Amino acid sequence: MSQRVVVTGIGIYSCLGQNTGEVTQSLYAGKSGIIFDQQRKDFGFRSALTGMVQEPDLKNQLSRRQRLGMHQPAVYAYVATKEALDMSGLDIDFLEKSETGIIFGNDSTAASIIEAVDRAKEKKDTTLIGSGAIFQNMNSTVNMNLSTIFKLKGINFTLSAACASGSHSIGMGYLMISQGLQERVICGGAQEINPSSMASFDGLGTFSVRESEPQKASRPFDKDRDGLIPSGGAATVILESYEAAVKRGAPILAELIGYGFSSNGDHISNPNVDGQIRSLKMALKQAQVTTNEIDYINAHATSTVVGDGSEAKAIYDVFGADVPVSSTKSMTGHECWMAGASEIVYSILMMQHSFIAPNINFENPDEDSARINIIPETREQHINCFLSNSFGFGGTNSTLILKKV
Structure with a gap:
């Protein structure tokens, strides 16, 4: 029998703030x-725009040995996960004695690899790279570090699915719990934000060059958009079975009721409307809700012409013109591997505080965005059920639906 899956804790470290309180504001x-x-401009970037994410200082929280194998993705993820665990009422003593899993989305650790190779070239001796480098360099760096720091004993793997990584990690945690394979899974996404990690992306020419107006550069759905803005940090969502959460008296923030997914099987970078529609419809079918029951859609929309247009078509095809839509990437830029997780956190915060965050910089709709209900300014609104889209390179699509309990 399928288990109900609920959210008992959330944590966030992003360009919007270093915790849920700051991010809500x-x-x-x-x-x-x-x-x-x-x-970035000095580095040779075409676009010097980025989400501003400060480097956390963990010296008072973790030992030198614990920090040795951590680079940006793991550092950011630790901060977000600590907040989520504290909110959920989970401590290391409990985690060490329970079967708590971790599935985190991460798809690169570029800077640490470059630093290690540069050190070896400079010293002409690989033994001088340092013992922590290997644990920083692997894509599973977040899981490696967090599972040992928090003494986790359950499922443990990293999910790599481009810009849908964070969303798919939550979806996989949901499936593990709903099938009775785990009682509790720490899910999320992390994204490094150093220049090394974004240089090749910048080289594609997909970043906005509206450098004179950084805060107006990310313009999802707007006719005058000229590209996305890279960003990063980390977001964590604690998933538990409803029974386990109730048993230990945990706060229940939301229930995850639907996970849809698909592959476009088409172009490696261009989106596909049909693939997105299949993901949306699968999530709705699994959640057993109608389109009229969705109060808000947090769109994937990254501020690219083709991407935003495709998603607007998919939303209109499935939902019509009425459901409120906004892309929080208008404020954050594209948080890449963490985006699918952070946008669940953002949407839960909206649901808790009864408002829809605005799709800022939406001034002139184009033919596709004019057909859907994009919210350009903060709206006070009760949200009982929301949907979040995440789409990534390689044609991977993920859709999550959550509701109040």
Whole structure:
């Protein structure tokens, strides 16, 4: 028999704030976290725009040995996960004695690899790279570090699915719990934000060059958009079976009721409307809800012409013109591997505080975006059930539906 799956904790470290309180305020205010980064311009970037994510100082929280194998993705993920665990009422003593799993989305650790190779070239001796480098370099760096720091004893693997990584990680955690294979899974997504991680992406020419107005550069669905803005950080969602959550008296923030997915089987980078529609319809069918029951859609929309247009067509095809839609990437930029997880956190915060965060910089609709109900300013609204889309390179699509309990 399928188990109900609920969210008992959330944590966030992003350009909108370093915790859920700060991020809630930024979402409500429609505050952008995008800046001009001179380091990128000096590096040779076509676009020097990025989400501003500060480096956390963990010296007072973790030992030197624990920090040794951590680079940006793991560092960010630790901060977000610590907040989520505290909210959920989970401590290391409990985690060490229970079968708690971790499935985290992460698809690169570029800077740590480059640093290790550069050190070896400089010293002409690989033994001088340092013992922590191997644990920083692997894509599973988040799972490696968090599973050992928090003494986790359940399922443990990293999910790599481009910009849908964070969403799929939550979806896989949902499937593990709903099938009775785990009682509890720590899910999320992490994204490094150093220049090394974004240089090849910048080289594709997909980043906005509106450098004179950084906070107006990310313009999902707007006719005058000229590209996305890279961003990063980490987001964590604690999933548990309803029974386990009730048994230990945990707070229940939301229930995850639907997970849809698909592969376009088409172009490696261009989106596909049919694939997105199949993901949306699968999530709705699994959740057993009608389109009229969805109060809000947090769109994947990254601020690219083709991507936003495809998603607007898919939303209109499935939902029609009425459901409120916004892309929080208008404020955050594209948080890539973490985006699918962070946008679940953002949407839960909206649901808790009864508002829809604005799709800022939406001034002129195009033919596709004019057909759907995009929310350009903060709206006070009760949200009982929301849907979040995530689409990635390689044609991977993920859709999650959550509701109040």
